[in-house]
Amino acid sequence: MARYLQRGSCGHRGEGLRASTTLAPGHLLYSASPYACIPSKKARGSICEHCFCRKESLLRCSRCKMARYCDSTCQKLAWPEHKCECKCLRSIIPQVPTDMVRLVARIIFKLMTGSFCSSEELYCVSDLQSNIKQMSDEMKEGLGHLAVMLQFYMKEEIHDVSQLVPGLNLLHLFGQVMCNCFTISDGEMQEVGIGLYPSMSLLNHSCDPNCVMVFEGKLLRLRAVQQIQQDEELTISYIDVMATSQERQRQIEKQYCFVCDCKHCETGHKDVDRLAGEERCWTKAKELIPKVEELQAAAKWEQLLDTCQAFTSKSQDVLPDTNLYLLKMLDATMDACIHIARWEEALCYGLRTLHPYQLYYAGPHPVRGVQLMRVGKLQHHQGKLSQALDTLKQAFDILKVTHGREHSLTDNLRQLLADCEAELSSRLEHV
Numbered sequence: 001m002a003r004y005l006q007r008g009s010c011g012h013r014g015e016g017l018r019a020s021t022t023l024a025p026g027h028l029l030y031s032a033s034p035y036a037c038i039p040s041k042k043a044r045g046s047i048c049e050h051c052f053c054r055k056e057s058l059l060r061c062s063r064c065k066m067a068r069y070c071d072s073t074c075q076k077l078a079w080p081e082h083k084c085e086c087k088c089l090r091s092i093i094p095q096v097p098t099d100m101v102r103l104v105a106r107i108i109f110k111l112m113t114g115s116f117c118s119s120e121e122l123y124c125v126s127d128l129q130s131n132i133k134q135m136s137d138e139m140k141e142g143l144g145h146l147a148v149m150l151q152f153y154m155k156e157e158i159h160d161v162s163q164l165v166p167g168l169n170l171l172h173l174f175g176q177v178m179c180n181c182f183t184i185s186d187g188e189m190q191e192v193g194i195g196l197y198p199s200m201s202l203l204n205h206s207c208d209p210n211c212v213m214v215f216e217g218k219l220l221r222l223r224a225v226q227q228i229q230q231d232e233e234l235t236i237s238y239i240d241v242m243a244t245s246q247e248r249q250r251q252i253e254k255q256y257c258f259v260c261d262c263k264h265c266e267t268g269h270k271d272v273d274r275l276a277g278e279e280r281c282w283t284k285a286k287e288l289i290p291k292v293e294e295l296q297a298a299a300k301w302e303q304l305l306d307t308c309q310a311f312t313s314k315s316q317d318v319l320p321d322t323n324l325y326l327l328k329m330l331d332a333t334m335d336a337c338i339h340i341a342r343w344e345e346a347l348c349y350g351l352r353t354l355h356p357y358q359l360y361y362a363g364p365h366p367v368r369g370v371q372l373m374r375v376g377k378l379q380h381h382q383g384k385l386s387q388a389l390d391t392l393k394q395a396f397d398i399l400k401v402t403h404g405r406e407h408s409l410t411d412n413l414r415q416l417l418a419d420c421e422a423e424l425s426s427r428l429e430h431v
Helices: 072-091 099-113 137-153 170-180 198-202 245-256 263-267 279-297 301-315 324-339 343-360 366-381 385-402 408-429
Strands: 005-009 015-019 028-032 036-039 182-185 191-196 211-216 219-224
Touching (some): 028 198, 036 099, 072 099, 170 245, 182 211, 279 301, 301 324, 324 343, 343 366, 366 385, 366 408, 385 408
Antiparallel strands (some): 028 219, 036 191, 182 191
């Protein structure tokens, strides 16, 4: 129920959401289940397609062989949504639909039932903007290809367009979903899916937002991260705010068809820090990032570590850790070290990321909170209990605002803090 927010005009930004009362950081403004959602390609097979929880052993749908669930209970609960797509998935084996095609198909199946969803409380699917007119010819062509793929995928359930909801335009629908869907992440901000939450599509963008979205499973929770006055516009960031202002504006214009005019973009806020050091060197790092991301996706941790360390060792004297591209390399190196159990090195790289994270993810930001928790875990593992306790307390101060005290990740952190305090107390008693 929308008790703390209301739909209204936001000037040249069009419609948006405003606070109906004064709100403090950490306040839960809204919770929403998706109109439709799917696990993303990178998470498929590792999360339950009903509750979106991670689990090592999952049951597989005996029909399509693709959908996976925690147990028979989750499978039964998911069947009403999976029933139609199950036939479609079986019909194109061994091919697999793209994430966007599968999500749009689910939306169409739901539209055909005519059922109302609570996530349409403030804004319906039919209200969503497609921005087709503002899209480049290249984008329109890409959506056209997706529409063709969709018709091929759905042929077992929908034999021709006359069976669709009257007036439904596939190109327009793809535009609506492309511009309004959200990435669903786990508590540690790792992508697990994509979903459509129509009411939350009213939220406008800012590179210095006063709200943040965090998910528990597929349930979206919107929280304040700044002090918000009554009638103040509520904003979120559509993209990663760590990028340079130029990169942020380019990405926003390409996907959302508008130019960000926030103060951070207009002034190039912190871009000097993001691009600090020798340009020749950070340009090489920028060129390496696609290869690094490819190795991460393929879980080639040894090769990833070799690639990153070869660069970071050479750039140590010419690039500060605040450089955006070096920071991405440090993050990737830390991940590689964790996956191959080189804990001491992982901690070393993790510690180097903390100051840049504080610089770019200012205030209570979930990404910084998660990074502090990861580094705190490494310190705890290495027996550096005093340092771990301090780092984990910083993480808790952030996550209680961004995730809320009741979130499973915050609860895990609370238990980790208690364990760390108990171990430290025991150590001091035996000194």
